[in-house]
Amino acid sequence: MSWLEALILGLVQGLTEFLPVSSSGHLAIGRELLGVEASGNLVFEVTVHAATVLATIVVFRREILRLLQGLFKFKMNDETDYILKICVSMVPVFIVGVFFKDYVEALFRSMRVVGAALLLTALLLFFSDFASSRVGDRKTVRNGINWWQAFVVGAGQALAVIPGLSRSGTTISTGLLCGVKREVMAQFSFLMVLVPILGETFLDIVGGEMAASTIGTVPLVIGFLAAFVSGLFACKVMIALVRRARLGWFALYCAIVGTLVLIFA
Numbered sequence: 001m002s003w004l005e006a007l008i009l010g011l012v013q014g015l016t017e018f019l020p021v022s023s024s025g026h027l028a029i030g031r032e033l034l035g036v037e038a039s040g041n042l043v044f045e046v047t048v049h050a051a052t053v054l055a056t057i058v059v060f061r062r063e064i065l066r067l068l069q070g071l072f073k074f075k076m077n078d079e080t081d082y083i084l085k086i087c088v089s090m091v092p093v094f095i096v097g098v099f100f101k102d103y104v105e106a107l108f109r110s111m112r113v114v115g116a117a118l119l120l121t122a123l124l125l126f127f128s129d130f131a132s133s134r135v136g137d138r139k140t141v142r143n144g145i146n147w148w149q150a151f152v153v154g155a156g157q158a159l160a161v162i163p164g165l166s167r168s169g170t171t172i173s174t175g176l177l178c179g180v181k182r183e184v185m186a187q188f189s190f191l192m193v194l195v196p197i198l199g200e201t202f203l204d205i206v207g208g209e210m211a212a213s214t215i216g217t218v219p220l221v222i223g224f225l226a227a228f229v230s231g232l233f234a235c236k237v238m239i240a241l242v243r244r245a246r247l248g249w250f251a252l253y254c255a256i257v258g259t260l261v262l263i264f265a
Helices: 003-018 023-034 041-059 061-071 078-099 101-107 111-132 147-159 167-177 182-191 194-206 217-244 248-264
Strands: none
Touching: 003 023, 003 041, 003 167, 003 217, 023 041, 023 111, 023 248, 041 061, 041 182, 041 194, 041 217, 061 078, 061 182, 078 101, 078 147, 078 182, 078 194, 111 167, 111 248, 147 167, 147 182, 167 182, 182 217
């Protein structure tokens, strides 16, 4: 992988991680168009995902600090409740990561899977827009999301390991379909991914995945920086869109791209 290819793919990752159009799907499409060899793809993807996690931490630094301050009071409060619900949301993706990792990695070799998953993303976005417009006043729950909703959103995140199925699109859509309000999902969706991706990065480093990579250090660094900078921009844009705008245009985009992928795969 050249530095220019790493720059392009890093920008793609950063822009599409937060927008509901599937970063993994667009990375697969980008690699196919650029002719990047499959060797080392997982390491590069983990690297650029870590960059977008860092972007998330920067954007939500005040909220994260407030949550940690509440947690270390060592009593049940709104902050502790919120963190525990994030932990509940991580259970499904933990199960997938432990028992189905090899199967998930195999899916990245199929562009047909990417195309079909993009069409599924389009359907989720369309129906979530419809559902959110019909949500009225409901019984208030602590932090705007209950335990069952947190688990269901986590199940959506676990399914989104499939390339082409947008993580942000799936988690936000799942939350909206379950009756969680837009402003609540805008933050919960982005914070719930921090620990799983950081954990995956740590395991790859400890397990020697990084050392075994055939991708050079320079492309990895360039990809990381490109994903971080573009991720900062996309994260702020997506927060505003989820809170105020409809996601139908992203559904249309995913439908078009998914159809083209299936035609030319």
